[in-house]
Amino acid sequence: METATTRRRPRTNRERVEESSLRLVNAAVELIAEKGFERTTAAEIGERAGYSRNMVRDRYGSKEGLLESLMDRELGRRLLPDLRTERTGSGLDRVLGAIDDLLAAVEGEPEIMRAILVLSFEAPGPAPTVRPRMIEIIRGFEAEMAENIEAGKTDGSIAADVDAAYEAQHYVSYGIGLCYRWVLNREDFDFPAAINDWRGRLEQTLAP
Numbered sequence: 001m002e003t004a005t006t007r008r009r010p011r012t013n014r015e016r017v018e019e020s021s022l023r024l025v026n027a028a029v030e031l032i033a034e035k036g037f038e039r040t041t042a043a044e045i046g047e048r049a050g051y052s053r054n055m056v057r058d059r060y061g062s063k064e065g066l067l068e069s070l071m072d073r074e075l076g077r078r079l080l081p082d083l084r085t086e087r088t089g090s091g092l093d094r095v096l097g098a099i100d101d102l103l104a105a106v107e108g109e110p111e112i113m114r115a116i117l118v119l120s121f122e123a124p125g126p127a128p129t130v131r132p133r134m135i136e137i138i139r140g141f142e143a144e145m146a147e148n149i150e151a152g153k154t155d156g157s158i159a160a161d162v163d164a165a166y167e168a169q170h171y172v173s174y175g176i177g178l179c180y181r182w183v184l185n186r187e188d189f190d191f192p193a194a195i196n197d198w199r200g201r202l203e204q205t206l207a208p
Helices: 013-035 042-048 055-060 063-083 091-108 110-122 128-155 164-184 191-206
Strands: none
Touching: 013 042, 013 055, 013 063, 013 110, 042 055, 042 063, 055 063, 063 110, 063 128, 091 110, 091 128, 091 164, 091 191, 110 128, 110 164, 128 164, 164 191
């Protein structure tokens, strides 16, 4: 017998909107990871989410409007905090910890990570709204790496003659290269293994 305690509370309009927004964003992530932002249409996103072909335009105005929500929700609230965790230990520990965080994101949220990477490579062309944020993220990682390397030189965990600015720039560029290879050839490129190999070689390069 149904009672007041077992009866499910009707969802509020806000909850229904949040659920539909999440489904649309998840559908967009899937499609972008599969074939990129440019080739994904607003109609496809609506249909993949289980709604009408016009749902994206009715809710966000365009797929570009949904893209803003995707970047805020998935990158800003979900993925980026995992990639930028508060790190402790020596300077070398913090440098290597950033690679560990990348590996955790690739293994734990592969579709979101892949979608974000595909968008970053489309930023110079069909996804220009992503470009300023990606530039900011790259600059932030590079500055953070340089700071951590300098800290490692001070605490003795990193060789004193290491050029922090050069190594930080090389770190970011190499990481982007690995990401591109994964986006380009997911089936034949073992991204987690490449990340682990990168971590080992970087540790040897930086250690005193």
